[in-house]
Amino acid sequence: MATVGEVNVMLIGDTRAGKTSFVNTIAGRRDWRRVGTDNGESTTIEISECSVQINGRTFNIYDTPGMNDSQLRLSNREIQQKLEFHLSSTLATSLDAFIIFESLQSEAISLRRNLATLVNVFGPKVQESCFVLLTKEPVSLGRSRSLQNLCAELNIPFVFWENSHESEDEGDWINVESNKLQTQIANFIAKVDTVKSYEMSNLQNLKYEILQEAEKRRSDEPPTYEKISFQVDVPYMEEEVRQVTKQRPVVKKRWKNGKVGAALGIKETYVDYESYTENETIYHPRTRKETKYEQVAKPKKPIEYYVEIVKKEKVAQFRDRILREIPRDRHGL
Numbered sequence: 459m460a461t462v463g464e465v466n467v468m469l470i471g472d473t474r475a476g477k478t479s480f481v482n483t484i485a486g487r488r489d490w491r492r493v494g495t496d497n498g499e500s501t502t503i504e505i506s507e508c509s510v511q512i513n514g515r516t517f518n519i520y521d522t523p524g525m526n527d528s529q530l531r532l533s534n535r536e537i538q539q540k541l542e543f544h545l546s547s548t549l550a551t552s553l554d555a556f557i558i559f560e561s562l563q564s565e566a567i568s569l570r571r572n573l574a575t576l577v578n579v580f581g582p583k584v585q586e587s588c589f590v591l592l593t594k595e596p597v598s599l600g601r602s603r604s605l606q607n608l609c610a611e612l613n614i615p616f617v618f619w620e621n622s623h624e625s626e627d628e629g630d631w632i633n634v635e636s637n638k639l640q641t642q643i644a645n646f647i648a649k650v651d652t653v654k655s656y657e658m659s660n661l662q663n664l665k666y667e668i669l670q671e672a673e674k675r676r677s678d679e680p681p682t683y684e685k686i687s688f689q690v691d692v693p694y695m696e697e698e699v700r701q702v703t704k705q706r707p708v709v710k711k712r713w714k715n716g717k718v719g720a721a722l723g724i725k726e727t728y729v730d731y732e733s734y735t736e737n738e739t740i741y742h743p744r745t746r747k748e749t750k751y752e753q754v755a756k757p758k759k760p761i762e763y764y765v766e767i768v769k770k771e772k773v774a775q776f777r778d779r780i781l782r783e784i785p786r787d788r789h790g791l
Contacts, residue, residue, distance in 0.1 A: 465517045685752070
């Protein structure tokens with residue numbers, strides 16, 4: 459089942475079944491690839507990729523060579539490897555749907571054979587990820603009914619699809635009527651969202667290796683520090699020196715009883731007070747701003763930073779392995 463994000467689908471079908479015309483129709487253009495030629499030779503030799511925005515979602519469409527034709531240049535295993543080659547750069551681990559094309563105008567029914575080819579390449583579980591696109595106007599109602607019955611027998615859902623095409627008489631380009639195209643697209647998306655996504659083990663392993671290595675590199679990265687400054691309030695006592703006037707006792711003598719004591723020569727002592735000044739220190743509580751410095755560890759870069767670095771390395775290694783396994787004259791990548 460496809461997720462809300464990017465959707466990856468693979469097109470399967472014989473030459474002139476309408477795969478490339480389907481991409482041209484759904485993308486609203488007519489020049490992505492040439493369609494099949496009259497002699498039955500596939501004009502789509504290598505796996506081709508096209509990204510199309512549909513209802514706010516990105517559909518990555520992979521068009522394969524026409525299977526089982528006499529000019530096929532790729533083995534089934536090479537098709538799988540080349541598909542992995544294309545998907546590896548996006549870290550996708552699955553194909554959301556395999557779309558088998560069956561032309562209603564062809565005399566032969568190749569659905570069983572194409573399904574068998576898919577099973578041979580991807581394993582029996584791939585059938586859960588397939589649906590059929592019945593293309594072109596049927597040559598007869600009997601053929602259309604036969605294909606629908608076969609889909610029911612194989613337990614594979616199907617969608618009718620009409621492509622934009624070139625007029626046989628005048629060579630004009632005929633587009634599918636807008637409402638009909640929107641209905642076709644809605645049915646197509648519904649089927650993509652219904653079938654089960656096909657997980658690709660090699661790509662799952664690649665993504666796991668990338669994430670593990672990225673986590674390790676982030677963990678092993680030594681911390682870096684930076685010197686930061688900040689202001690703090692520092693308390694202190696402010697001195698104030700001032701002169702104060704005080705009184706102190708002084709012992710003095712005087713004639714006792716005034717003149718009588720003076721006549722008799724008798725004195726007495728008494729305490730008097732005199733004023734004097736002295737310096738006094740007073741302390742006032744104050745605060746002042748001071749700049750402090752500290753070494754702090756910088757935050758580590760996000761995991762996505764390391765994933766991007768490791769992805770470039772791992773994907774390059776993954777692709778190199780594929781290129782080494784595919785004969786040089788079959789690379790085309």
